Amino acid sequence: MAEWEPDLRLTFDDSSSWVCENNGRCIVSHNNYVHIVWSDFRSQGAEIYCKRSTDYGQSWEADRRLTFDSVAGPSSGMAAIAISGAYLHLVWRDTRDGNREIYYKRSSDNGLTWSNDVRLTNDPGISGLPSITAEDSMVYLVWQDDREGNFEIFFKYSTNWGEDWSDDIRLTNDPGVSAYPTIAVQDSLLHLAWHDNRDGNAEIYYKRSTNWGISWSPDTRLTEDPDLSGLPTIALSGSYVHLCWMDRRDGNGEIYYKWSSDHGLTWSVDRRLTNAPYKSSYPSLVAEGKNLHLAWYDFRDGNAEIYYKNSTDQGVNWSSDLRLTNSSGTSQWPSIALADTMLNLVWMDDRDGNWEIYYKRNPNGNVYLNQERSPKITPLLLRIDNRIEIDGLPSGSRLYLFDPLGRRLNTLQVKNQRAVVPLPYSAGLYLLVIETPISVTNQWIVVIK
Incomplete structure (x- = not known):
């Protein structure tokens, strides 16, 4: 496997630039295109920005501002993005209406032009931490919302590339907090994971839909341990559903993993992937074929650094942990994407005195796919x-x-x-x-x- 290339700083301004948390994805790639979204404080308040590469991440176009609503206080943040062919689907949390709502916009030409902002939620509660995925003309969105008095997971979808949207659909109904939803789709099968404290402490829960989100399975509890399990990330490959999360059952945060080989019907036992004396957290996972790629941030070196490991056999065996960043600052909240053999990674980093967006790539990090003989x-x-x-x-x-x-x-x-x-x-x-x-x-x- 080829090596990772050096870190590349993508933003250069005197204010903070923030990527989203790990339940959503702030980087997507398809063919020669790589797209990144983030929230940036260079204006009066936080606004959503994007940046793209048209040559596999070798060079990057200028930063582009996508929202224009801040006036001394309101902010746009938690930007997450999904890709389906030439269509880009962007969601974020926005406070322009006096409370936190989910907004959306799209591009139908690989990010060259963008639609107007569209408000997707309208309720007196807090709507936040959106996660979005897309397949062909179908677009699926989940987020956490406290309109019912406590945070629950809500869902809505579009059947026509984001032109029109369904009503909000409540997916959880319990007295605890349901938060950090992450969603993925493959072949019209939807898979949703989140963390939930209905059992007295935060545990990982899961549910799925086999009919484009029209109906959903019951909630399934996937972890059972006395401490916090949270921050899930989900990836799909054929009949396999792969799940990673941060877990404190060992006294400090570690990255755990489990998988299902039958579209989420049954699940393996929990497996610990990291073993370091300090916290490992905020995993980001992608899968294709039998290849899995995992990034997270880790404090084993005295400060937060980005680490990586991979599996080439559907998660049976994993490589050793590989440190990807080495700076005196904090490197955190990585998001990973792949296209063909290329691995693309983005994160936020304060090595320059304020938070900036950094990127690196591995041109042949997913090279095992070239060995495939298609039936x-x-x-x-x-x-x-x-x-x-x-x-x-x-x-x-x-x-x-x-x-x-x-x-x-x-x-x-x-x-x-x-x-x-x-x-x-x-x-x-x-x-x-x-x-x-x-x-x-x-x-x-x-x-x-």
Whole structure:
């Protein structure tokens, strides 16, 4: 694996520049584009800024201010971004209306132009810590909101690239605090994690939707320990759901991990990933194929520094911790993104006397994907008396067929690099997961009569 390149300072002003916390993402990448968003105090109050690279992070365009609402007090912060092709979807918390509300704007041309600001919430409570994800024309948003008297997780969605939005939908209902929601989507399956103190201390909870957010599973408690579990980050790869969080069960904050191989139906045991004498916190996780990439900030060196580790086998084994920053200041709140072989990392850093945005990249940090041999799928004849034939599968591959509720129907072995998948007898939407030794591929199947 190629090495990480040197730190690159992206902002140069005499005021603070802040990235969002780890439940949202402040960096996204697609093909040759890399986009970063943050809140910046160079104006009278905090405003949302963006910056983009069109050459894989080698060079960067000038800072661009996206909000213009501050007048001695109001502020825009907690900016989070999602990408779907050329569309960028940006959300943030804004106080221009006298209380904290969620606002949105979008770009349909890779960040060249942006829409007007759109207010998405309108209630007397505090709306904050948004997390957004997108897939094709679907855009999904979660945030924490105390309109009911305590913080609960709320959700809304758009089916047309952010042009129109659903009503607010309350996803949690308990007497404790539900906070720090993080959401991810793949193949129309939505996965949500947050931390919740309904049990007397903060624990990690999870729920999912298999129908684009129309209905949701019950809340599932994923951690059970006497101390705080919080700040979750979630990443998806095929049928795998990967989750990291900060946990204090060991006396100081450490990064923990668990995974599900069946779209969130069942989960592994908790696994401790860091073991340092001081706090490790604010993890950011991404996944593609069997590759996982994790960044966090860590106090083991006497001050906060950015660390990294990775797995190339769906989280079974992990590399040693790798220190990525080395400065006398504080480096914190990393956010990581990948596109093809490229890893992109952004964080906030006060080595220059005030908070600035820093970036670094690893051009071949995700290089294992180049080893993938994509299976050849013959034409899908969508009739219940037909079958799917798949050729070119490497030895050791497995195929799993799931129904619309996520229930596994079949597990198929590969013989002579070939598999035959009988279609279900009932009409409907089915998911075929093709798992090879080095990759996971999803194929939606529509069965009609």
